[in-house]
Amino acid sequence: MTAKDNRPLTLRDVSEESGVSEMTVSRVLRNRGDVSATTRERVLAAAKRIGYVPNKIAGALASQRVNLVAVIIPSMSNMVFPEVMTGISDALDETDLQPVVGITGYQPEKEEKVLYEMLSWRPSGVILAGIEHSDASRAMLRASGIPVVEIMDVDGTPVDSVVGISHRRAGQQMAEAIVESGYKRIGFLGTKMLLDHRARKRFEGFTQALAKAGIEVADQEFYSGGSALAKGREMTADILKRTPDLDFIYYSNDMIGVGGLLYLQEQGIDIPNQIGLAGFNGVNLLKGLPKRLATMDACRYDIGKQAAEIIAARVDQEDEVEPTTVMLEPTIDFGDTFRNH
């Protein structure tokens, strides 16, 4: 037996209950304008008594303001985006803006759909992962007239503002560090990269920098789906069967790297002397491992935080603000899987 019969309460109900005009009730509930302490308390008491919950739909329509920020990301199930979200939440907690999340599953068509859905709620801003979007998506974003921040990746042309790292450069830096440490027979294991542009850019930067040192990737393999940890084990076993003389494996993310690390330790292989390893992302998980996998911090928290701050700033000062570009500097953490460190 739920209370279904009674229509939702309105301002009018509070007004009648308190004997104060709707307008003044509205002011009290929003802490807007001057209201006498007496009236204020009478209204608050009445609202509480009848259990009034404001209708934001009506409020948003009337005020033409929605305190929502659309956040559009590919996934929530790996470790990377939750941390971005934390940064966004922390920044927005200081404002009256609220994040609303949409998930694209790395599919451009889904992104377009989610974006359309989100924009139809007229949010105050949009944060979206990546810098590659369909023409239709870009058009929607531009036409929306609201602040847009693309995050994670700065290698490309943003619609408006952008906060991220250069994944191409991240790949290069890792390659340089590997070469510098004297590794020569280098393998790469990663996700299928048709839709993961950031992984692709890292790989491109990686091979480029190796080429500069006269080295070619000795072997490589790509996966999709499944438990990353398990995939890391399998692929590591595979690649070493195929190419036993590898002395370094670069993984496109930390989870498959950890899978590989655990497998190699089990096999009694000397890490980092016989084989060196590195991943990417700087996930917190690594801290609890027997050996800490070398990795590169992707600045996820900061990216989220700064993106949200840009939105918040734009919302405050309605006037024309120039698009911002923030390029963060990821740093290598050599952990215990890198020779000479």
Place this chain on the structure above:
Amino acid sequence: MTAKDNRPLTLRDVSEESGVSEMTVSRVLRNRGDVSATTRERVLAAAKRIGYVPNKIAGALASQRVNLVAVIIPSMSNMVFPEVMTGISDALDETDLQPVVGITGYQPEKEEKVLYEMLSWRPSGVILAGIEHSDASRAMLRASGIPVVEIMDVDGTPVDSVVGISHRRAGQQMAEAIVESGYKRIGFLGTKMLLDHRARKRFEGFTQALAKAGIEVADQEFYSGGSALAKGREMTADILKRTPDLDFIYYSNDMIGVGGLLYLQEQGIDIPNQIGLAGFNGVNLLKGLPKRLATMDACRYDIGKQAAEIIAARVDQEDEVEPTTVMLEPTIDFGDTFRNH
């Protein structure tokens, strides 16, 4: 240079562009009512040409319908809720409902706030984790008059419908299995449980069932914060220093369990003969480990899926439907850390 000057487009703009009345434009855009193919195409073309995105705020206010389902959960950063969300999304994908997520951080006051915010958007339904809520929260839920499904836990009195497992029983079952396998000196490691009711219930069921077998928990420790994997290592080391003769450790979640498992393997301890281990949740991660930790599937995906299905069914048939209770049966996976299995 963003296009800020031009106000967002309205139905009226599409109407003018296409030479069709606002009303008919509205019908086309919603696929409602009979519209001639000619008119339909003319409208669609016009909408696309000028880049119109409907205003759902206005639509929702006018129609008194919002295709949103509020999902309120404690956290997104562990492995459990993302999987619940996947179940919810999968179920809602077959409807025109959309999930909107709010995060409480396990804090009742935050839950109350988030719930209030969410309800003020007048969603079509609410799914919220746990069955313990403040009186104010319960009152809001009841007063909202919309379908409510509490998830994860069935040990208590729901506001409306509920889908979950009995955590008390889960703890009992694990205790029984441990006793049956002949373990005698049993330790417990878990989170501080003041606010994590489900962990508390598992612990209560666990100690209860042990008591029935004449066994008391030999040692225990609780943590909060930090990397679960690292905490699992530390606490495992600690508890064995204090109580070296333990022959089983029950962890309140898989992540700290894995930390413990990796630590003990490093120490050369024979698992499961010298010490047996078990966690809780059945996270996918376990598959990639050298030894698979014993665990108990918490039916997370199914819980999400069924909860969403209940909401969807309720939204369809407006008429009074009885509150549903669905109690799922978790199963033990003995993995490689349980003697005699």
Place this chain on the structure above:
DNA sequence: GTGAAAGCGCTAACAA
């Protein structure tokens, strides 16, 4: 098959 009028519940702007 199409259009005109009314109003969803709230807030901006102005009046008192």
Place this chain on the structure above:
DNA sequence: TTGTTAGCGCTTTCAC
């Protein structure tokens, strides 16, 4: 400090 009036952009209802 408080109240009144007029919409916000759409959908419902009813008329054509």
